[in-house]
Amino acid sequence: MITPNSDFYILQIGDPAELDATTWRLLITGLTEKRIPPLRLEDITAMESVTAMRTLKCIGDPIGTEQMSNAVWKGIRLRDLLEEVGPTPEVKVVVFRCADGYHTAIPLEDAMREDTLLAYEMNDEPLPTEHGFPVRLLNPGHYGTKNPKWIINIQLAKEHESYWEKRGWDPIANVKLATMIGAPSEDEEIPGGKVYTVSGAAFDAGNHGGIKKVEVSIDYGQTWEEAEIWAKDTPLAWVLWRWNWQVPEKSEPVEIYARATANSGVTQDEIGIEVEPVGATGYHMIDAAIVMP
Numbered sequence: 001m002i003t004p005n006s007d008f009y010i011l012q013i014g015d016p017a018e019l020d021a022t023t024w025r026l027l028i029t030g031l032t033e034k035r036i037p038p039l040r041l042e043d044i045t046a047m048e049s050v051t052a053m054r055t056l057k058c059i060g061d062p063i064g065t066e067q068m069s070n071a072v073w074k075g076i077r078l079r080d081l082l083e084e085v086g087p088t089p090e091v092k093v094v095v096f097r098c099a100d101g102y103h104t105a106i107p108l109e110d111a112m113r114e115d116t117l118l119a120y121e122m123n124d125e126p127l128p129t130e131h132g133f134p135v136r137l138l139n140p141g142h143y144g145t146k147n148p149k150w151i152i153n154i155q156l157a158k159e160h161e162s163y164w165e166k167r168g169w170d171p172i173a174n175v176k177l178a179t180m181i182g183a184p185s186e187d188e189e190i191p192g193g194k195v196y197t198v199s200g201a202a203f204d205a206g207n208h209g210g211i212k213k214v215e216v217s218i219d220y221g222q223t224w225e226e227a228e229i230w231a232k233d234t235p236l237a238w239v240l241w242r243w244n245w246q247v248p249e250k251s252e253p254v255e256i257y258a259r260a261t262a263n264s265g266v267t268q269d270e271i272g273i274e275v276e277p278v279g280a281t282g283y284h285m286i287d288a289a290i291v292m293p
Contacts, residue, residue, distance in 0.1 A: 001231045001240060002053075003069035005128050011058050011067065013163065016130045017099035017150040024134055030095070030156035033086030041120065041134045047076045050117055052138075053237040055203050059143035059164075059173055063282050068180060068203060070238050073138055075119035079112045087156050095160045096137055097153040104148050105160035106139055115140050115236065118151070140236050141205045143173040175205035177268055179214060179260040184288045192292045193249040198227070199242040200258055200284070208262030210235030216243045217257040221270065224259070251292045259283035 010016075025038035051074045058067035082094070087108060094111040097103045110116060117138040120127055127133040132149025139146045145164050165171045181200040190196050202211045211232070215224035227243035241258075259268040260283075268283040 001070065001233070001237075002123060003071055005071070005123050005125060005131065008069040008071060008122075008131065009056075009058065009067040010130050011060075011144060012100060012130075012149065013102050014100055018129055019099055019134060019150060021134050024152070026135065026151065027153045028081060028085050028155075029153060031088040031091045031158070032156055033088060034084070036085055039081075044076055044118065044135065045120060047080060049074055050077060052115065052117065053233045054138050054140070055205070055236065055238045056138075056144050056147055057175055057178065057203060057205070059145050059169065063178075063284055066180070067144075068178070068201065068238070070201075071123050073117065073119040074121035074124075075117040075135075075138065077114060078116045078118050078137070079114070081118070081154070082111060082156070085156070090158050091156045092158050093156075093160050095153075095155040095157050096148045096151050097155065098148050099150040099152050102148055102150075102163050103160075104146055104162040104164070105157070106137075106142070106146055108156075110139060110142075113140070141174055141207050143175055145169065146173045174207050175203065177204045177208055177260055177262055177266060178202065179258045179268060179284050181256060181258050181284045181286045184256065184286060186286055186288075188286075188288045189291045190247055190254070190288055192247050192251060192290045194247055196245050196247050197242050198245055198256060198258070199240070201238040201240050202229075202258075202260040203238040204235065204260070204262050206235035208264040208266050210263050211239045212261045212263045214239070214241040214258060214260050216245075217259075218245065218254055220255060221257055227258075247290055249292065251290055253287065253289050256286045256288060257283055 061067035093105040231240040
């Protein structure tokens, strides 16, 4: 259920920013009712903390690949900081400026949600450098583009054009319903005449009410078999699924499909957008081969 920190996917616009906790400061600026001094890391860790499991997924991840990972995070509610400075009535967005030059913004109403966090721990360890030390944003329901790392400034503003928006990517970046087949891998040889466990993960970031079921097909989508969801937490984390397949006793190529249905009733369709600019949709397909001894 939990991705080790060393295996968690990594993506950023350049090299990871290496920051010193003793000199790092977080500035809150912009349209605020009150000014507060720059915050040290110990100021943030002294606030009321929240621990939560969250899955992150990259907006540029093609269907079924591995830029989706899950961890347990510890941090504070962003709204606790924002309430301390008091956004003025003109504020529409909260802007995050990062030490690597990245910048993005989220709507004020998203920033004030109880489950929007500034995280400083990942799987019971301080945030690793490559994952945003000392502080990163966890913005539920949205791809990694809206979960910035190495934050040094939070600015309250009327509007902001973010780094990836300037390059044509979706400014909302809501996570799409997604399923990933982890086993078998592409072009794997599956022993005929035995039981093989097809398995993987599914995720909707809560945008469709969470995952209701996952189905697998081995006949090009003509029929579907419901898989077992054997591990889950909240809709903000992935579910893990498995399906035990009695493999026929013959040698032949096979395509394995997996799709998810959300609690809202939405089911993934084969025809999907292949990434740009709003994130990939469509269900995952794996080419494998049944082989006999």
